Amino acid sequence: MTNICYNLWVAKKAQMNIQSTNPQMQRLRITVKGIVQGVGFRPFIYHLACKHSLAGWVCNTNDGVLIEAEGNEDNLQGFMESVKTDAPPLAVITDVSAEPLQPIGECEFIIRHSLSNFEPQTTIPPDVATCADCLADISNPANRRYHYPFTNCTNCGPRFTIIERIPYDRQNTTMAAFDMCPDCLAEYENPSDRRFHAQPNACPVCGPHLIIDSQKYTNDSEAISKAAEILRRGEILAIKGLGGFHLACDARNTKAVGTLRKRKGRAKKPFAVMCVDINEARRICEVDPISEKLLLSFERPIVIMQARTNNGISPEVAPGNNTLGVMLPYTPLHHLLLAQSPPTLVMTSGNLSEEPITYKDEDANLRLGHIADHILMHNRSIHMACDDSVARAFCDKPMLLRRARGYVPQPIKIDFKTPMILACGGDLKSAFCLTKGELAILSQHLGDLENAQTIEHYNSVVKHFCEFFDVKPEIIAHDLHPDYHSTRFAESLRCKKKIAVQHHHAHIASCMAENNISGKVIGVAFDGTGYGTDGQIWGGEFLIADFKDFQRAAHLAYIPIPGGEVAIKKPCRIAAAYLLKTFGDSGERVATMIMPSFTPKETQVVKMQIDRNLNAPLTSSMGRLFDAVSALLGICTEVTYEGQAAIELEAAASPNGEPYNFELIIGKEDTIEIDVRQMLKQIVFEIEKGTPSSIISSRFHATIAEIISIVCAKLRDCTNLNRVVLSGGVFQNMVLLGLSTKKLEKRGFEVFCHALVPPNDGSISLGQAVIAAERWNCQCA
Numbered sequence: 005m006t007n008i009c010y011n012l013w014v015a016k017k018a019q020m021n022i023q024s025t026n027p028q029m030q031r032l033r034i035t036v037k038g039i040v041q042g043v044g045f046r047p048f049i050y051h052l053a054c055k056h057s058l059a060g061w062v063c064n065t066n067d068g069v070l071i072e073a074e075g076n077e078d079n080l081q082g083f084m085e086s087v088k089t090d091a092p093p094l095a096v097i098t099d100v101s102a103e104p105l106q107p108i109g110e111c112e113f114i115i116r117h118s119l120s121n122f123e124p125q126t127t128i129p130p131d132v133a134t135c136a137d138c139l140a141d142i143s144n145p146a147n148r149r150y151h152y153p154f155t156n157c158t159n160c161g162p163r164f165t166i167i168e169r170i171p172y173d174r175q176n177t178t179m180a181a182f183d184m185c186p187d188c189l190a191e192y193e194n195p196s197d198r199r200f201h202a203q204p205n206a207c208p209v210c211g212p213h214l215i216i217d218s219q220k221y222t223n224d225s226e227a228i229s230k231a232a233e234i235l236r237r238g239e240i241l242a243i244k245g246l247g248g249f250h251l252a253c254d255a256r257n258t259k260a261v262g263t264l265r266k267r268k269g270r271a272k273k274p275f276a277v278m279c280v281d282i283n284e285a286r287r288i289c290e291v292d293p294i295s296e297k298l299l300l301s302f303e304r305p306i307v308i309m310q311a312r313t314n315n316g317i318s319p320e321v322a323p324g325n326n327t328l329g330v331m332l333p334y335t336p337l338h339h340l341l342l343a344q345s346p347p348t349l350v351m352t353s354g355n356l357s358e359e360p361i362t363y364k365d366e367d368a369n370l371r372l373g374h375i376a377d378h379i380l381m382h383n384r385s386i387h388m389a390c391d392d393s394v395a396r397a398f399c400d401k402p403m404l405l406r407r408a409r410g411y412v413p414q415p416i417k418i419d420f421k422t423p424m425i426l427a428c429g430g431d432l433k434s435a436f437c438l439t440k441g442e443l444a445i446l447s448q449h450l451g452d453l454e455n456a457q458t459i460e461h462y463n464s465v466v467k468h469f470c471e472f473f474d475v476k477p478e479i480i481a482h483d484l485h486p487d488y489h490s491t492r493f494a495e496s497l498r499c500k501k502k503i504a505v506q507h508h509h510a511h512i513a514s515c516m517a518e519n520n521i522s523g524k525v526i527g528v529a530f531d532g533t534g535y536g537t538d539g540q541i542w543g544g545e546f547l548i549a550d551f552k553d554f555q556r557a558a559h560l561a562y563i564p565i566p567g568g569e570v571a572i573k574k575p576c577r578i579a580a581a582y583l584l585k586t587f588g589d590s591g592e593r594v595a596t597m598i599m600p601s602f603t604p605k606e607t608q609v610v611k612m613q614i615d616r617n618l619n620a621p622l623t624s625s626m627g628r629l630f631d632a633v634s635a636l637l638g639i640c641t642e643v644t645y646e647g648q649a650a651i652e653l654e655a656a657a658s659p660n661g662e663p664y665n666f667e668l669i670i671g672k673e674d675t676i677e678i679d680v681r682q683m684l685k686q687i688v689f690e691i692e693k694g695t696p697s698s699i700i701s702s703r704f705h706a707t708i709a710e711i712i713s714i715v716c717a718k719l720r721d722c723t724n725l726n727r728v729v730l731s732g733g734v735f736q737n738m739v740l741l742g743l744s745t746k747k748l749e750k751r752g753f754e755v756f757c758h759a760l761v762p763p764n765d766g767s768i769s770l771g772q773a774v775i776a777a778e779r780w781n782c783q784c785a
């Protein structure tokens with residue numbers, strides 16, 4: 005990129021015929037866009053300019069970083085090349101442009117104060133885990149920041165969660181409340197210091213401090229020792245972190261974990277844990293190289309890994325799971341606390357189940373006081389709440405399952421220019437997306453829009469992002485479902501155009517966008533719920549799709565969901581519906597025999613609802629089929645969190661199962677309907693003869709993978725398409741994803757999966773945005 009910019013400058017200079025008193029001296033105005041603020045970019049430019057004997061200046065602007073550099077032609081060219089190739093590790097450069105200026109004979113290179121008279125284009129860096137240098141500072145008794153829990157520098161610390169507006173200068177952050185002492189100010193103003201213009205820079209003399217239960221301590225070390233003692237006693241501690249509060253307790257203490265579950269209202273959903281270091285993570289989990297890289301990365305997500313047996317962690321941490329979600333300390337406070345506390349702590353979001361994370365000091369006692377025994381706070385305000393990200397390894401690369409701290413608001417580059425768009429996402433695992441030029445900026449994970457607090461939080465974050473990035477949406481994209489809160493929110497806004505996007509089309513488009521592919525593909529979108537164009541609930545879909553439109557080519561045969569939302573919480577109802585469809589009049593007897601916890605009366609009620617079409621909407625959902633099989637096997641008969649039945653079914657699977665039988669039927673408009681009744685008959689037969697659940701689960705997963713492989717092959721015969729895109733929450737299942745990918749690749753398909761955005765509904769706003777952009781661009785062409 006830099007060579008192109010330099011050649012353009014040479015051509016433009018010749019065209020303008022710029023003259024200079026010294027023909028060897030040239031001057032450039034250079035604009036660098038991307039994540040270039042708060043990452044040590046200006047001191048990097050300063051030292052680079054000095055190295056190349058250039059004069060001029062550099063400053064932050066709303067547009068990114070602006071540079072004027074003057075020197076001889078060779079030095080300028082070397083400088084331009086190094087800007088891209090030698091940038092600081094946290095910098096992400098999306099664009100470099102240059103234009104020639106008349107040389108003015110400057111003799112030195114300086115760092116100027118920020119300008120703010122440009123249209124905002126820059127991207128703010130995410131919050132970054134503590135760097136090795138700062139860890140060394142807090143571990144050195146001779147260092148003035150010894151044991152100081154708010155130590156940071158240009159290469160680490162809070163960013164996104166403390167910034168109120170751009171440009172990213174201290175006065176525009178929540179650190180404006182703390183005046184730097186002379187020592188910190190000297191570091192801040194010294195271009196050779198790694199804390200040069202580190203906006204959160206602070207020390208024990210001038211920075212934030214810890215408080216426990218409103219009590220101040222002589223120093224922060226004393227407060228940390230007190231907090232560690234609380235955790236060792238088996239009590240629950242609320243801890244204020246970067247993007248909100250955590251609830252913590254000893255992960256080995258079953259009584260403490262059980263108490264936390266009861267108080268938080270979280271019956272069985274797994275808790276994340278934080279380990280003191282990578283060795284402790286290896287002790288409790290099987291840590292593969294990709295997972296280790298994630299654990300130690302700047303982003304520090306929660307990483308889901310296979311749990312070791314007899315690892316000492318309470319079974320209450322992740323009941324019904326053979327995996328654990330593990331993260332390592334990412335703030336100095338975490339490092340200092342874990343050094344004295346139990347080596348593995350439950351570290352879960354500070355909230356009641358399904359509510360947004362608590363992040364305001366004034367809300368902590370009200371919302372967390374009845375859950376935590378004590379509250380560890382500090383007096384640095386959090387401006388923007390941000391939960392922990394979640395990831396796991398798949399096929400030697402990371403896959404995000406929840407995109408938040410460490411990744412947001414880093415943009416995703418798309419291959420074409422877009423108007424300003426707000427894509428509102430869905431109601432589950434909600435996240436919205438803004439587009440500007442060739443950048444898609446996704447919000448952090450905001451939770452499920454099912455209560456007033458989360459909806460209010462969603463609305464406020466949309467407003468903040470639009471103001472922060474100066475996006476005035478020309479187009480608003482939203483889900484096709486008329487009753488989604490996100491759809492109603494979209495309808496309440498004013499703009500030039502509103503575009504409704506089908507849920508599963510958005511899934512496929514999101515995966516295409518992050519993989520930078522265009523044109524038609526075979527899209528496989530498997531999830532729990534999505535509103536279809538026929539008014540039914542889709543979720544087991546094969547689409548022929550591009551960014552503009554799609555054709556529904558195949559789907560799982562419809563099944564009624566007796567009780568609607570109630571059946572999702574009680575998967576035995578869905579299992580009974582499948583048995584009634586499979587065995588006809590014998591279905592009631594089979595259901596009672598196979599599922600002893602499901603009474604004959606309940607089966608009769610299900611049959612009546614189906615026969616009379618009473619609150620029994622039709623669905624083609626693959627997620628509901630997973631729920632039904634999980635219930636048939638007695639693995640999960642009551643769901644307490646989204647995806648529980650499928651997650652526990654995956655955990656039960658043994659390797660290398662042979663697929664069951666199924667049938668493909670040509671339905672309306674030549675679409676293929678996938679009939680799984682033969683499979684269900686075989687599953688019932690195996691349950692009756694006592695086949696272990698692990699084998700049945702394995703064979704079920706193999707069957708779904710075989711369905712994907714065969715249906716895609718048939719669609720290729722009709723369309724000549726060879727690219728398959730896999731998206732939707734069901735593809736968080738590593739057993740299914742691994743089997744499906746292998747089968748498809750064996751047939752010669754090119755397979756695309758998610759990595760940068762989640763396969764679940766956390767990605768659909770990106771899909772909505774690119775679909776809306778493509779439709780708008782086609783309309784305007």
